[in-house]
Amino acid sequence: MKLENPNAAGLSAELSLAEWWMPFTANRSFKDAPRILSRAEGMHYWTPDGRRILDGTAGLWCVNAGHARQPIVEAIQRQAATLDYAPTFNLAHPLAFEAATVIARMAPAGLDRVFFTNSGSESADTAIKMAIAYWRAKGEPSRRIIIGRERGYHGVNIGGTMAGGIPGNRKHFPAMMAGVDHIRATHDLARNAFSRGQPAHGAEFADELERLVTFHDASNIAAVIVEPMAGSAGVLVPPQGYLEKLRAICDKHGILLIFDEVITGFGRLGTPFAAHYFNVVPDLLTCAKAINNAAVPMGAVLARTAIHDTIINAAPAGQIEFLHGYTYSAHPLACAALLATQQLYVDEGIFERARTMAPRFEAALHTLKGARHVIDIRNLGLVGGIELEPRAGAAGRRALEAHVKCFTHEKTPALVRFTGDILALSPPLIISEDQIAQLVDTIRAALQSIE
Numbered sequence: 001m002k003l004e005n006p007n008a009a010g011l012s013a014e015l016s017l018a019e020w021w022m023p024f025t026a027n028r029s030f031k032d033a034p035r036i037l038s039r040a041e042g043m044h045y046w047t048p049d050g051r052r053i054l055d056g057t058a059g060l061w062c063v064n065a066g067h068a069r070q071p072i073v074e075a076i077q078r079q080a081a082t083l084d085y086a087p088t089f090n091l092a093h094p095l096a097f098e099a100a101t102v103i104a105r106m107a108p109a110g111l112d113r114v115f116f117t118n119s120g121s122e123s124a125d126t127a128i129k130m131a132i133a134y135w136r137a138k139g140e141p142s143r144r145i146i147i148g149r150e151r152g153y154h155g156v157n158i159g160g161t162m163a164g165g166i167p168g169n170r171k172h173f174p175a176m177m178a179g180v181d182h183i184r185a186t187h188d189l190a191r192n193a194f195s196r197g198q199p200a201h202g203a204e205f206a207d208e209l210e211r212l213v214t215f216h217d218a219s220n221i222a223a224v225i226v227e228p229m230a231g232s233a234g235v236l237v238p239p240q241g242y243l244e245k246l247r248a249i250c251d252k253h254g255i256l257l258i259f260d261e262v263i264t265g266f267g268r269l270g271t272p273f274a275a276h277y278f279n280v281v282p283d284l285l286t287c288a289k290a291i292n293n294a295a296v297p298m299g300a301v302l303a304r305t306a307i308h309d310t311i312i313n314a315a316p317a318g319q320i321e322f323l324h325g326y327t328y329s330a331h332p333l334a335c336a337a338l339l340a341t342q343q344l345y346v347d348e349g350i351f352e353r354a355r356t357m358a359p360r361f362e363a364a365l366h367t368l369k370g371a372r373h374v375i376d377i378r379n380l381g382l383v384g385g386i387e388l389e390p391r392a393g394a395a396g397r398r399a400l401e402a403h404v405k406c407f408t409h410e411k412t413p414a415l416v417r418f419t420g421d422i423l424a425l426s427p428p429l430i431i432s433e434d435q436i437a438q439l440v441d442t443i444r445a446a447l448q449s450i451e
């Protein structure tokens with residue numbers, strides 16, 4: 001296959017697609033008809049043949065400030081030339097402390113300690129290990145069960161796969177981690193279809209946790225992990241009162257609550273974290289992606305000071321307290337990108353912008369009610385989900401075709417995610433009202449053109 005790739009200096013034009021085993025991709029069909037992105041700026045991607053694509057997904061829910069922003073680019077360039085890499089096991093560099101301080105100060109009160117990872121998956125597994133280490137240090141080592149939620153996504157490492165609730169992601173890897181269970185998902189199309197914002201019905205889904213506490217006994221449960229708003233399983237917005245109830249049941253039984261904010265962190269809902277938006281504060285909070293605008297791989301776990309202190313103080317002086325960490329934890333380039341990104345979020349009021357734009361985004365999205373194939377529309381902040389009626393005998397095909405049609409739209413192509421028969425939107429937070437309208441029009445045309 002011959003590809004023109006303007007960025008591939010040193011690569012021959014005869015680019016082979018065989019060697020790269022692609023992640024979460026239908027490798028064979030993709031390589032038969034590859035869709036390549038070779039440049040990005042602001043709200044857009046460009047294909048090698050010069051087509052400009054409106055980014056309706058902020059990459060993968062991560063480029064919240066828009067693409068290739070100059071202050072971030074320059075910070076990475078400067079850092080690469082100053083200190084490319086430094087170990088962070090029993091050594092440190094200044095940017096790591098600065099980065100942790102910036103994140104702790106923007107976090108909900110109480111979440112004051114920051115552990116750096118390189119991805120959302122690593123953050124989930126780190127948080128699970130912290131929860132188990134905490135109970136061990138506290139003298140309750142039987143608390144080891146992790147409760148997740150059906151349709152939850154916590155990445156693809158072993159802890160996150162097991163605590164996750166997407167059957168397809170789990171089925172080839174049964175029981176790699178003992179001691180997980182799941183409460184049911186909050187999705188309730190019969191009562192909540194076409195809700196704007198948080199659905200009115202379903203707070204009682206949190207009562208499932210009481211059932212599992214009775215079943216396993218609280219003395220065996222370490223933590224509950226949920227996305228405050230489930231993203232990758234198809235935009236499942238928590239019903240009013242649901243998260244408050246989950247928090248109350250955890251408190252009642254002394255169970256830690258972990259929020260996976262890999263998607264909701266850094267302005268997606270118009271606030272720094274979803275914990276602020278819902279006014280429900282977890283004990284551990286995982287994040288990644290927009291922490292540094294996805295410019296360098298990075299994630300983090302935020303912990304309550306008491307969790308940190310319990311683990312740290314349980315170890316004899318002079319010993320490593322938490323036997324966990326990555327070669328690239330707090331990588332200098334990732335930290336430089338983080339500091340520049342967080343400054344940009346403040347300088348441009350990007351979270352406030354998302355908050356202002358959210359009602360307009362909601363209004364535009366819901367004009368798709370009545371469009372061909374649409375059976376539900378969900379939204380919160382700058383996140384939208386459009387659920388399509390599955391095609392008989394071919395679940396998932398309709399959304400896949402809509403995604404391709406949006407990408408190949410002749411005049412106004414757009415990048416839209418799909419999962420199952422749900423289209424998901426999560427544009428960069430700098431999206432304009434005109435671009436929102438364009439995104440919605442492209443989707444409407446795509447839906448009209450498919451069977």
Ligand code: PXG
Pocket residue numbers: 060061118119120121122124153154155156227231232233260261262263288289417419424
């Ligand atoms: N937790 C949540 C809530 C996520 O959304 C992860 C953990 C894992 O992060 P890493 O950085 O390890 O990929 C995620 C990732 C999609 C999509 O299409 C979503 C994610 C990743 C890829 C695709 O919705 N979220």
